[in-house]
Amino acid sequence: MEKSKFVIAVYVDNQAGVLTRVTGMFTRRGFNIDTVTGGETERSEYSRITIYMSGDDNVKEQMINQLRKLVVVKKVELLEEEAIKRELMLIKVKNDSVNRSEIMTAVDVFRASVIDYSPEGMCIEVTGNPSKIDAFVKLMEPFGILEMCRTGIVALDRGNITLFSKGK
């Protein structure tokens, strides 16, 4: 069976230890995850966990069903392939008077922004889908990346589809 990348979004009870219960299951069942993010939602009683991973249809089905079994999980859905996916990265890059303008051009083209600056290190914030972030990292490599930090993917379906309106 063919492997693909996909996003699963989960509403969980907003309480202590929930992330451990969810991520513990991944390890236990041998699922391979690219990124996991969690945060508050429009409903204060729930947090939303977004899982970005790859696998074939079997893996996809098992992942969703195993998530459904967790008591803290209230809703699980696979997002559409064309769902809006965004990731944020902070990246600290070496720079000097020679290459500074070249870096600034890249920042402009990627609609990124410089959020901290010193003559030795520049911190840039980039937002976009994961492939855009990957491309920016590649672009910065020759200048010397001092440090970087990525949030992992958050995603929403397009149009008026919501997680709670899906699968009904």
Next chain:
Amino acid sequence: MKLNGAQILIQTLIEQGVSDVFGYPGGQVINIYDALYEYRDKINHVLTAHEQGAAHAADGYSRATGKVGVCIATSGPGATNLVTGIATAMLDSIPMVAITGNVPCSLIGKDSFQEIDITGVTLPITKHNYFVTDVNKLADTLREAFSLAKSGRPGPVLVDIPKDVQVASCEYERHAVVDKIPLPKVKQEYIERAAEMIKESQRPYVYIGGGAAGLGLGKEIVEFAGKIDGAIGCTFMGLSAVPQENERFLGMQGMHGHYASSMAQDEADLIIGLGVRFSDRATGNVAKFAKKSKIIQIDPDCAEINKNIRVDLGIVGDMRDAFKRIAMCCEKKSNPAWIARVNELKKQEEILEEEIAAASTVPLSPKQAFDIINELKPAKTVIATDVGQHQMWTAQYVKFDGPRRFASSGGLGTMGFGLGAAIGAYVATKDPVILITGDGSFGMNLNELATAVSYKIPLVIVLMNNGVLGMVRQWQTLFFGKRYSNTVLNRKTDFIALAKAFGAEGYRAETLVEFRRALTAALQDMKKGKTVLIDLRIDKDEMVLPMLPPGGAISDMITKV
């Protein structure tokens, strides 16, 4: 009324219909034990020799009745001693609520004396667990724990209660026994698709698992198999679900399954799985499993569908209702060629069994011993086992007295499970209990003999003593060139003296005549409320056959050595 947390715990247990609990006191559950003392006329506490024994007893209690088993342990080592018992219940989907005490909230996270993060430890081996920090939420948390334990696919739930929550007080109001969370009713289109597949089938095989064993559908399953003119086989966990004398029943399939059952499953064109999970011990090599067959799988757990084996039709929901509707929806069929083939397989199996018994070394073969057990055991006997060769022989040869008359660790394969489970089964049913064990397994938790004797548990222990760890040794014989690494016990234990030291009776048997005499005497002693051990000597080279080698296919079946 205003009560403290410990009293609320016991009141809620009573409210939820709990009449017996198994446990062991300790520093962080003194308050709970004080409340147990207070309510001792309403709830019976069985003190085991070890917390593991308490967990297995709660498990055996549940297997014999379907009720939620309850065990109690203190923090730290008390709680970790429950772990194997909880995992055993998890792997076999046994409803259980485990209660642990913990250090007061102010000492949590400071590596205090006997502090362990037991909710962290048991995360992968419970359906869910709770750490209660507010006495006001204690009763509802316990009710939720009971509801979860018995709903859907049952399983163990742990509630960890810090000492200060046991001491704090609040208002308690009695509630009714919580209901099971109802499973969704299966859509009619699935029922019709199943019926259509059954209609097209000429070689149907009804495949019963642990999920179906507890439903008490034995009669309906037999009727259904008759209606569609199919064979019935089962997993290890499905044994005792269906009346075994039925001519369509072929017994357990899989690694040590009955020849006819495994072969029929391989030759079937439709497998109708009821509460089965296609474990590796049942399927062997998944790539070669049931290649000629379509598969229908009915289960309460959505994640069991397509987990190990891709099925053609997965049906998730209320299994009892779905099964009955499918049975109703099916037309009466006749598959004479299939039934003739199944009967032929049964004949081949008879010949094979005779060969296996003939190859057995004197003075007695395991099968002959089990023939005597079947002949002498009283009606309604619960058979408990440990894990190993004796367990597989039990699965192959014992004629069970109906559903919930068999308590054995299938999924986890827990050596040392049996004695605790046997005690639990007796406490639950007051019916006769026979534990079949081996000298390896028995050695693991034989301390519970003290419990059996002090509570006057009428129990016969048939210890199949071969002086070796027989099952591992069998693998060493077959797959490791007879390199018997650490499987020869070479112990000098006198089990009769041991039984007597604990206050139990003991008999030794080396021949069939002696075994018959010993078992007859033991069953008489049992009637007088005694715990009796029979040290039954068997040969160390006896093997469990047939055998599908691990990861093997049906064509790799070993029938003689």
